[in-house]
Each structure stands twice: as structure tokens, then as C-alpha cells.
Amino acid sequence: MSVVEPLPELSWGTAVSEWSLAPLPLVVTVWSVGLYAVGVLALRRRGDRWPVGRSLAWGVGMLAFYLATSSGLAAYDTVLLSAHMVQHMVLSMIVPLCLALGAPVTLALRTLPARPRGWLLAVLHSKVAKVASFPPLAFGLYVLSPWALYFTGWYDASLTSVYVHEMMHVHLVAVGALFFWPIVGVDPLPGRVSHPFRVLLTVLTLPFHAFLGVTIMGQTALLGGDHYPSLHDGPMGSWLPDPRADQELAGGILWGAGDLVGLVFFVILFAQWVRASMKEAEREDRRLDRLEAQARADAKANE
Template structure:
């Protein structure tokens, strides 16, 4: 459980905040001519393709991120994949891929084919936190082993109570899973405040520039228009 939480929760945050897509777009070679896309052009096309837009849908990313936990731990899939090195490798690869996709959508600083409002991102993070807490509590309170056949085949003499160890794994998953999502919530809120500050500065600079050029300020005109509408509505009443 500890390894899965690191792969699915902690490592992906570091990956997406490192802006790997931006790095790739700056370093990958372009096409030799206008008809050849090159590696960089192929990456841009993949980002803005229908498949790219599908997987960057916040609900899809959330379903893959949290749904994978239920699909793996509460079905026979867990034991089947753990019994082979190839299956275990793909399971770990899926965890880090699902986590990277989710955190790319909600806190990533790379170019995203979807413009997702910060409020929506925070709602998705809160939903992920709730679903993950439900999964962890279900694992902590479970009275049956996930895959009794697999764990019994390990024959670990130092681990006599497999069910107690499984319940402990649920507690570890809860603790290690909630903290990264909480940090992502804080990061999203900070991004929201910074974006609002940049937008306010942009509007102020545009207003000052328009005033210096002697041109009407569109924002001021719009606010005046709203004030006049409100005044007329008040007079009618």
C-alpha cells in the first residue's frame, strides 16, 4: 500500500509540477519543413486530439484515478496481477500514469487542451479526497482478505494476522492519500489567487494605457452601462 500511494499520489505531483510537457515542447526537434510535423508537432497534435481532450476531462481523470483503487483492490484482479512480475509492473505503471493524469488536470502547469476553472479543479480535488477516504475506510473495516489465496501463498512467518495487516494498509492509504490531495488543494487555491492578481494588473494597465491615449475605457463604459440599467430598474419600481 505504501508503494502504491507513493506511485499514485506523491510522485505524480512532483512530475506535473516539473512541467515535463513544456520541457518537451522546448527541446524536441521540429519538422524539417512545413509538411513535416516532427516529434514536437506530433506531441502538440496528441494534446489537442479528441483522445487528449477525452482523457483531460476532469471527470474522466477522476474516474480513472479513484476508480482504479476499487477495481484493483476489491476484485480478483489484484491477486492475478501480483502473481507475476509483468502484471505487477503494469499495475505499478498504471498507478503512476493515473496519478500523473489526474494531477496534470487539476494542478498541472503544462499546456492543457481544456481550460478548467479553478473552482472546478477544487471541487474535483474535494471529490477525490472523499472517494479516497471512503476506499480507505472500507479497507480498514473489511473483515475478509482481498485475495486470501495470494497472501497465503507468500508464507510469511513474521506476519501471522493477514487481516490486521490489511486493515493497517487501509489506514496507511488514508494517511498517505489525503495529505497530497490537501497540498494540491492549497496549490490550486494559490494558483487561483495569482491568476486573479495577474488579470487585475492586466486590466489596470489596459485602463491606464487607454486613458493615456485618450480612448474610452471599455470596462468603465460597461460598468457605467450596468449602473444605468440598475438605476432604470430602480426608477421603474
């Protein structure tokens, strides 16, 4: 059973002071950033370039992951539903989006030795990878899993079991990655579709976050059952907000943050579409130039 330790009132100061050195997030963050840096340095040593923007995206994504799982935000995620909802949005949207833009698969393919690179390619071409990255399936998991989280016994279980709580964090990142990676990422993954279809999938996600947020704000039953009201009977009761008001705030965070990040995602995707169109136009211009040069050469030879 998970025991909620008494905490002072949430503020910017306590968000820093209640920081914890959770072993699993720390290990994952250090190894992920370290291996990525090793890959970038390996490219530079052999004279190849790696876009700085990709490195920054990976760093921001891992920083967001560590903040969401180890900072004061993580300490309060079982005390305030609103704090949990901020954590939810960071793990399910910001972290996967940034990691996808970091293109770690491309980096690995360019730096790994022959045998590990072959293993990675085998995974990318496997049936499991193709099924998991199938866009309609990834879209369905992404928009429906939050409903399953909050309107089944799953969320209640996450408040009483440390294991279920941590698996919920893993699930949020994994499902977000399945959705974002083939759409906005530059890695050679199965499930990549044309840019118009990517934009369509992005637009379709916006109403689902809004509808879920409004539903949470409007329902009379409290998420987590008696968990949040029971905290008022302890030492935190003097500063905890009314559970109903906190749930309304949590729904508003889900609604507003979902739309905001979704719009940022849309802008990034649109910029990628424009860039891809410009590159395609350049390739077509070069092809036409070659054909024209070949035609002139043939005409000159026939004179």
C-alpha cells in the same frame, strides 16, 4: 507465476539493503531525468530561464518513482499489504503531482526542433488527448480504479504475475497523471478548467480515499485471498504480522495518506489560483492604464 523470495523483517535497514536494480524503472528514471536536464541546459545556453522549482519537482517525482519501484518498498510490496499501500499512494499521487509541476511538455515545446515539436502539438490537439484529459472522465478513472483494483481479481492476479504487477504500477502512474496534469500542471494540455472547478474536483477526491480505506479496514475478507496467510508457512512466518492486522494498517495508510496528499494538492492549487488572480489583476491594471493614457492623448489632441 511470481515467487516471493524470503526476506528479513522489514526495517529501515532492510528497506535499503533489499534494494534492487530493476532494469525498467532504472532506464525510465535515467532517461527521464537526463532528457529533462538536456532541455533545461538548452534553454540556459540560449539565455532563457527555467524555474528551479519546476526542475526540483521533476527530480522529486522521478526519485519517488524510482524509490517506489526499486527500493526495499518494492521488495516487500508482495509480502506486506501495508508496504504495497505505501507504494500505491506514492505512485498514484506523489509521482503524478510532482511530474505535473515539472511542466515537461512546456519544456519540450520550448526546446524541441521544429518537426518533433509539430508532432507533439499534433498529439496535444488530437481527439484522443482531448477525451483522455476530459476532467469528469479523468476524475471517474482516478476514484473508481482503486475499487476495481482491490475488489476484482486484478489485485490477486498482480500477486501471481510479474507482468500484471508491473502493469498495475504503470496504471497507477498513468491514471494519476491523467487526473493531476490538467488540474495542477502548467503545461498547455487539453482538459484544463477554471480554478474553482479544479478546487471542486480536488475536494471531491478526499471522501473516496477515506471511504475506500475504511472499507478495506472493516471488511472480513482478506485482499489477495490466501496469498498473505500462506507466507506464514514459510521462513518469514516468524516475523510477519497477522494478515488481518496488516490489512487494517494498509486501509489506515490509504485513508490517512490520501487525505494528507490531497490537502497538500489543495494548498498548491489554491496558491496557483491566487497567483493567477494576481497576474490577471496586473494585466487588467495595465489595460486600464493604456486606456487612460489613450483618453488623455485624445483629449489633448482635441484641445
